[in-house]
Amino acid sequence: MRRARLILNPIPWAQRAWNKLPEIVSLFDEAGIRVDLAFTKITEAMTRTVQEAIEEGYRLIIVGGGDGTVSEVAAALVGSGVPLGILPFGTYNNIAHSLRLPLDLAEATSNIAQGNAVDIDVGIANGTYFFEAAGVGLDASIFPIGEEMKGGKYEKALDGAVKFLGHRNAEFTIVLDGVQTRVQSPMVVVANGPYYGAGFTIAPQADLGDGALDVIAFDCNKAELVRHFALSARNRPRREIRMTSYRAREVTVAPELPLPAHADGKPIGNAPVIFRVVPRALRVIVPSRLRRS
Secondary structure, eight states, X not given: OEEEEEEEOXXXXXXXXXXXXXXXXXXXXXXXXXXXXXXXXXXXXXXXXXXXXXXXXXXXXXXXXXXXXXXXXXXXXXXXXXXXXXXXXXXXXXXXXXXXXXXXXXXXXXXXXXXXXXXXXXXXXXXXXXXXXEEEEHHHHHHHHHHHHHTTOXXXXXXXXXXXXXXXXXXXXXXXXXXXXXXXXXXXXEESSSEETTTEESOTTOOTTSSOEEEEEEOSOHHHHHHHHHHHTTTOOOOOSOEEEEEESEEEEEESSOXXXXXXXXXXXXXXXXXXXXXEEEEEEOOGGGOOO
């Protein structure tokens, strides 16, 4: 029997998938993997749990949860070479969709048991890893409110509406691999994968293994922006809005006025921000048809 550490976030797990735990353990057992459970919240404790598992000799880490939980565990595995298996139990599962992972429990377990691992790129924004997308401007202002609403604080909707209506387009200086350009946009998004937030298709052309980041600026009004994101939610491909895309390995985004920044929805202070891609820094298990040489 192979051993694996299975890390679960107890809060969303208890709400959505607690009754699936015996089935998961049984499915892995049938596949020849003995899973040792660890319950931990999205804090530094989660990072310590991963590091301790590696020190104890685990050569497979499995995470069950949504994008926030997956990102925290993945960040602790960057550069380790230890493969990550993902059981996607989140609301949007952006990372799982980007990797084309099965969402069905039995299929996801079988996929991990097969062990087909690839090395994918990781983004880093002012020292913080990101796996979906990061940005400066409007989305960084609204994403934290969206997370609170997802946790049941629906009264925050008014705060989000006020911030959205009060936001103005900003002048940005963007440096792409040493080449400078200027744009006017409500926000600048730097994407590692195609999806972020509430399953928004932000960069349909993004590839987690191409060694580059996709940079997107918008040339549209607020109504067009809202319509675009509403139609592209839940991982639906959509691209009709006026936007300009760039690709680079290193990007500096500097607005003329102070604006907040985020990495995978987590606040990281105000811009300017330096974004870099770390090629093939994380090993993940994917379906065999997606395996790269």
